[in-house]
Amino acid sequence: MNEQVDISVQFAGRKLANPVFTASGTCGYADELADFIDVDALGGFITKSITLQPRKGNPTPRIVETDAGMLNAIGLANVGLDRFIAEKLPLIAKMKPAVFVNVAGTTIEEYVAVVERLAGEKALAGFELNISCPNVRKGGISFGTDPAQVEEITRAVKKACGSKALIVKLTPTVTDISVTARAAIAGGADALSLINTFTAMVIDIETRRPVLANRTGGLSGPAVKPIAVYLVNKVYREVAREAGIPILGLGGIRTASDAIEFLIAGATAVAVGTASFVEPDCAAQVISGLRDYCVRKKIASLAELTGSLAEPS
């Protein structure tokens, strides 16, 4: 009965069966997750970051738990474009959800080269531009914090996308995220995803050293959720609503009510990230909970939730 509730959404030119994605870097290349969840039941799927060349990633320790969250500094470890196409893409191509390949690099040319090679893949819905990774020395966040660079890289990559949709993933580590959001839209972004992680540090008080080999890592998990909800609402009100650009909201989502907060704040779709590490079927539980909410609140279309935030009483 619950399954019959329509929670489909329109996102970046596609109809998704539901608004729930799994976030890049927390769901591998889908095969790892398939033991625990029917990946075909997801609304969308975003791969781990792909770079032109394989990347080994950072030395360990790469993670540390914090109160209500964790830091990671994986360093964009990935198999590289060639092996991704040969080994991972065939499986991903069979998936029902809208699949977006998360693309990272150290130069604009690298990003463009990856997207050009994949733009012809029918099974892909599009790309997510990672210009917000805090854990690599070159590229990553250095693109994402300068509005001029955000616009330039978005324009160059969008040109290589052909008919595919381009999501630009924003970092929260800026003074005004609406400025970066505007730059991404000016460059041709079809959607925005926010937020990526916050740069953070944990110190071992016995050795007085940072716990992570990379010194710093990206904070994710429930700890960041209220900030993410605020930033989604800010970007929605100040930029995205008027521009007609959908937001993929993420940051600390682990329950349906978390997801609904993001929708009310202005997101069209949401992604489950860190929570999948703890409950690999978390996204499926969120989908089910969304349906329950729609029944309880007699919501005919999830679109009516997006940006429906009321004024404080």
Added chain:
Amino acid sequence: MAQKRESRKKGRHTATVLSNVRAGECFWKMRLRFSGEAAGVFARFQPGQFIEFDTSDLAIPATDSIPKALLDGARRSVLLRRPFSFSDVTVQDDATIAELLYCVVGPASLRMTTLRAGDVASLIGPLGNGFTVAQGKRTALLVVGGMGLPPIRCLARLLNTEHKEVETIAFIGARTVTALPLEERPAAFEEGLSLSVPTFATLGVPSMVATDDGSAGHRGPVTECLTRWLQENADRDREKLIVYACGPERMLEAVARIANDRQIACQVSMERRMACGIGLCQSCAIECRIEGSNETVYKLCCQDGPVFDAREVVFGTETA
């Protein structure tokens, strides 16, 4: 895409706690009962494989029962599951019974001590690749460092029940006598090999204990016991020996060097911080050599290990 691969079936399971008792200075032993489908899944648990235990919704013990050293961090919230290997797995009728020997070191393991008989534990597993018993091996040398004991104890059980043709000897090391995760301590630790340590003796496995401070058995690293045994048994056919080790990485490195130098097969069980245990987070990287090349590659402790061939691992890369 959605179909599960039966060959490496893993998943979320629940187990009923049969008992959960203090077994030493800071060691606890939990016995878990798997029934139904999980009983079948865990009956095939390989020694060295692991599970991810959810402690996030468990209660914090009363303040007066929290060890003083842990009081400061005891109330820290727990988000991620914690990886553990089992020290014993046995099939009893239609249930599978697993023993989880754990050391109370922080907020998660502290919460585990509040589980009581009849409580239900949530876990994911069996995960990773365990120890393998190669054809043609006649003698298995087990090397334990402190909390590296559980998977080695589990392996000793497997060798004792399914590979009776393999002679098994255990070398057990720790910082000091109280850091030996042994439930029953012998009245006196003998210097040489003996059946005095019940944990292994009940499986017919002779053992030798070493402590850094000499408070039990040999004074010095456990690897000295291994080296001495190899010297005393230098006439043995090395092709028929195999070394299995679990413990701190520095010990594993030393064991690997001893085995590799003598061209003796050796499997080591590695440890890394991991967020998920199922290949999603990519946290638990282990630097490994590529055969016939000077290049290295990061493998994942959770998926490619935790048991690795000792010749493959580049030790000491994790910053402490």
